[in-house]
Amino acid sequence: MKTNGLILSRRELIAGLASTGGLLLAGCSSNQLPPTYGNVLRMGDLLTYRAFRTLLPAQSLAREYAHREISSSPAVGNTNPGDSQQPGFNADRGLLYDRLRAGDFADWRLRVEGRVARPTSFSLADLKRMPARTQITKHTCEEGWSAIAEWTGVPLRNVLESVGIQPSARFVNYYAYDDNAEGIDMLDALHPQTILAYGMNGRDLPLAHGAPLRMRVETQLGYKSVKFLDRIVVTNEFDDLGKIGSLQNGWAWYVGI
Amino acid sequence: MAAVTLDEGQQRSTLQRSTQGHALWVRFSHWLLAASVLTLAVSGFIILMSHPRLYWGAVGNDLTPALFELPISRNYHHSGWTAPVTFYPGTGASAIVSQARTYDIFNQNGWARSLHFLAAWFMIAAALIYLAAGLIGGHLRRHLIPRARELSPRSLGQDILAHIRLPMPRAAGGPPYGPLQKLAYFGVVFLTLPLIVVTGLAMAPAVTAAYPVLLDLFGGSQSARTIHFFAFAALVLFLAVHVAMVLLTGFSRQMRAMILGG
Numbered sequence: 001m002k003t004n005g006l007i008l009s010r011r012e013l014i015a016g017l018a019s020t021g022g023l024l025l026a027g028c029s030s031n032q033l034p035p036t037y038g039n040v041l042r043m044g045d046l047l048t049y050r051a052f053r054t055l056l057p058a059q060s061l062a063r064e065y066a067h068r069e070i071s072s073s074p075a076v077g078n079t080n081p082g083d084s085q086q087p088g089f090n091a092d093r094g095l096l097y098d099r100l101r102a103g104d105f106a107d108w109r110l111r112v113e114g115r116v117a118r119p120t121s122f123s124l125a126d127l128k129r130m131p132a133r134t135q136i137t138k139h140t141c142e143e144g145w146s147a148i149a150e151w152t153g154v155p156l157r158n159v160l161e162s163v164g165i166q167p168s169a170r171f172v173n174y175y176a177y178d179d180n181a182e183g184i185d186m187l188d189a190l191h192p193q194t195i196l197a198y199g200m201n202g203r204d205l206p207l208a209h210g211a212p213l214r215m216r217v218e219t220q221l222g223y224k225s226v227k228f229l230d231r232i233v234v235t236n237e238f239d240d241l242g243k244i245g246s247l248q249n250g251w252a253w254y255v256g257i
Numbered sequence: 258m259a260a261v262t263l264d265e266g267q268q269r270s271t272l273q274r275s276t277q278g279h280a281l282w283v284r285f286s287h288w289l290l291a292a293s294v295l296t297l298a299v300s301g302f303i304i305l306m307s308h309p310r311l312y313w314g315a316v317g318n319d320l321t322p323a324l325f326e327l328p329i330s331r332n333y334h335h336s337g338w339t340a341p342v343t344f345y346p347g348t349g350a351s352a353i354v355s356q357a358r359t360y361d362i363f364n365q366n367g368w369a370r371s372l373h374f375l376a377a378w379f380m381i382a383a384a385l386i387y388l389a390a391g392l393i394g395g396h397l398r399r400h401l402i403p404r405a406r407e408l409s410p411r412s413l414g415q416d417i418l419a420h421i422r423l424p425m426p427r428a429a430g431g432p433p434y435g436p437l438q439k440l441a442y443f444g445v446v447f448l449t450l451p452l453i454v455v456t457g458l459a460m461a462p463a464v465t466a467a468y469p470v471l472l473d474l475f476g477g478s479q480s481a482r483t484i485h486f487f488a489f490a491a492l493v494l495f496l497a498v499h500v501a502m503v504l505l506t507g508f509s510r511q512m513r514a515m516i517l518g519g
Contacts, residue, residue, distance in 0.1 A: 041368055044375030051378075052463055062466040065315070070345070072320035075357040079339075087361050138316060138478070140462050142366050144308035145318035146479060201344040201353070208339075208357040219463045250367040256463025257374055 049254035062218035075208035088178035114234035117164030152199030289383035296376035307364030315477035400432035430514025
């Protein structure tokens with residue numbers, strides 16, 4: 001009995017070690033993981049991503065703060081997609097953005113497409129008609145600073161469910177009016193605090209903070225909370241988003257750390 | 258006379274009694290730890306340069322008061338903020354505002370952050386090897402944890418005197434260690450390194466979502482960032498003294514002991 005038990009526990013140990021080893025391997029389903037491009041730093045990012053997904057409980061809520069804890073909020077990066085002096089300025093989309101902004105975003109539409117049953121364009125009014133969520137959360141910038149603000153919007157999960165995500169869907173990528181795009185996995189996309197925010201501190205989302213709509217991903221760093229949203233694409237394979245994504249610019253894709 | 262002889266004897270036992278060198282696992286985890294800590298220090302400093310302001314509490318940014326600011330980066334010196342837009346009025350600094358930064362800072366965090374976390378994984382691996390082997394083999398109990406009598410004022414006083422007197426006696430490298438040496442190693446292994454790991458995790462949004470107790474433990478992620486910085490400073494101070502002691506007590510013999518074992 002004792003020997004038998006020992007063998008069993010050894011077997012379990014080996015199985016445990018093997019599954020831990022799996023964390024280190026990019027191997028198996030490579031199109032469903034961020035690529036490393038043979039870069040040792042991206043291999044470290046991948047290890048962090050897989051370790052966090054394996055070790056941390058899924059979908060824990062980020063801390064929400066009291067109204068009196070709201071702080072001042074710097075606006076950094078692009079603060080106006082229509083301004084040619086700003087980082088990531090795109091001439092065509094910048095012009096379009098200016099026109100939409102001049103019309104109070106009445107003609108602005110959020111396209112949701114890709115691996116969905118019913119590709120749909122949402123107006124701001126459409127989104128505001130959906131059940132809203134308001135949360136007072138901390139924005140953590142990779143530079144080292146942070147700010148607490150109140151965000152109001154529609155949970156991304158509700159939008160995705162309303163268009164019918166296909167079972168094969170694995171990632172949600174989102175594109176902005178400046179040359180910027182990001183993506184998250186389905187776990188963060190369906191997180192209750194991941195919202196498409198149209199309100200900040202009790203008013204419409206200000207221009208510098210991403211008017212008319214920005215992403216809020218509260219379980220990752222600030223740069224995943226892309227401003228000035230244009231469209232959302234659901235995919236079943238990992239897409240590095242090319243020159244406007246973080247990976248090809250030397251930044252980690254998963255930044256829950 | 259007898260008392261003096263006894264004191265000399267104890268000094269000898271403090272600085273010269275090492276004869277057995279370092280075990281293979283000590284050498285391996287030592288150099289793995291050394292390489293990762295150096296990498297963490299350099300990459301951490303580069304990350305700090307993109308925002309060398311430190312705060313206390315849950316939040317802190319350019320529009321809120323700093324605890325202090327380090328004069329280490331030109332990235333930060335600028336004039337480019339738009340006029341404040343007020344969210345919630347208040348008197349002076351209590352107003353909740355937003356200002357847009359009109360310049361692009363040239364931070365190197367893309368690679369520095371990824372390198373920092375890669376090195377952190379190696380540091381954790383080194384620490385786990387060291388702690389597991391040290392616990393199983395009794396190294397931590399026998400050689401690292403100071404005994405009560407070693408912490409007596411008399412014993413500590415003698416060891417301090419022995420460290421002040423130059424030239425220092427040669428040492429062979431390896432345990433047993435003197436009282437101050439034990440305190441320094443014990444402090445790094447059981448206090449500074451765990452503190453630096455936990456305060457680091459207290460800055461990670463996914464980790465604090467799962468374990469918000471980390472935020473309460475340090476009074477917020479900006480407090481954790483400030484403590485992380487001071488733990489780094491303590492580690493650099495330890496490194497300086499550690500290297501100085503290796504140089505002063507026979508560099509080549511000490512290095513041979515930590516590389517080849519004897």
